[in-house]
Amino acid sequence: MHAYTVEPLYVKSGQEVIAADFYLPKTSTKPAVILMAHGLAGLRQFKLVQYAKRFARAGYAVVLFDYRYWGGSTGRPRELVSLSWQLDDWRTMISHVQERQSVDGRRIILWGTALSGGYVLTLASQLNHLKAVMVQVPFVDGAASAKLYPIQQLPRALKISSQDYMGAKVGLMPKTLPVVDPKGLCFLPTADSYEGYLSILHPDFYWSGEIPARALFHLIRYRPIQDVRQINIPVLFIAAKRDSLIPIESSRETATNIAPYVQYHEWDMQHFDVYHGQYFEKAVKTQLEFLHQHIGVS
Template structure:
């Protein structure tokens, strides 16, 4: 087990500054590095810290970052989810990490969960400087995931999304939707979503639970599954059979598209289970095996 330090890291991305934590294991040679970010509407201090610590203890460097508008990163309006700008932040962090002399730039791994796993897979389809990808419950097909949204609530959600989008054009304050709400209109309407989000939030860090509604329509149109046949690096893909957010059929199709580069696993769990208990331990063990096989610690 390696000792490690955690250092603050600030990287310019467009007009904004991205805040990150750099987990640096104490090794004699520059280690491989894992770039990590959370899924939809979360902060880096939430449940990804437990993964980052385990990777650092195993001898891998980790860069865990907040998207612009979130957490310690700059940008307004706060807690805005912009798919294109978040992808840009990933590209910025990838470029920054590849230029750091303290790590091995030939051993860069992209690590994502839910929406960020969709980003990681999309980036792997366009970038040849990545060693491997770890994707947990990846959001790969917004059109299919949208089918889980209650049909009777869809017109109202789309209306608010359009109003927020048009209002932003003329400088109005955002119209927001709750990320999840057990009794009202929200982004994630599935029965287990409220308890799932509550289980990963860190109470010491501010999280409003509200997101500008303009992203709603863009989430439905986001389909990284269309580009996955371009991936030519090892991918560890972990899917949940009982996932109420990501249809298992989408994961199976995605894995087929990535073959023969994918190690695909379906586990009998729900979307948020992988953060907790035995499922977390199983996931970490599988990921460390994958990393040791394809990246390695010198």
């Protein structure tokens, strides 16, 4: 077990500033570094902190960041989910980590969950200087996930999303949708998502609970599953058999497309279970075993 420090980082990304926490273990050599960010609607102080601490204690550096428009990062409108900008923030943070003198920039591991899991799979298919990727319950196929959206609500949700998308082009205030709502329109309308999403929030860090609706318009068109055949580095993939947001068939197909580079695990859990209790412990143990196998700590 390693002692470690946690320092704030502020990194320029385009016109904005990305806020991050840098976990640095006390080791005799420069450690490999894990780059992490939350999924659709999460701040860095939510459930990813528990993963970062465990990785740092095991001897790996961690950079855990907020996307622009979120948490401690700058940008308006607040809580905007722009897939293209968030992918750009990942690239900015990868470049920053490569240049940091206190870590081994040749050993970068991307870690993603849900939507950020989709991002890191996309990036792994495009970039050639990454060492490995770890994803849990990753968002792999927006078209397939859209089929799980309640059919009677989808036309209304898409109408609001399109209105927000067009309104943004002429400077109108955003039209928003809640992330979760037990009765009304929202981004995550499945039965287990309301309690599941609330279970990963941190009560000391407030945000509005709503996202500009244009994100839905883009999410259903985002399909990392189409890109992953280009991946040629080790990938750890943890899927939830009873995931109500990501069809298990999509996860299986994605893993097949990554073969032979993927280590695929499918557990009998729901989407948000991986952040808690036995499944969190199982995930961290599996992820550390993967890291030690492919990366290692000096």
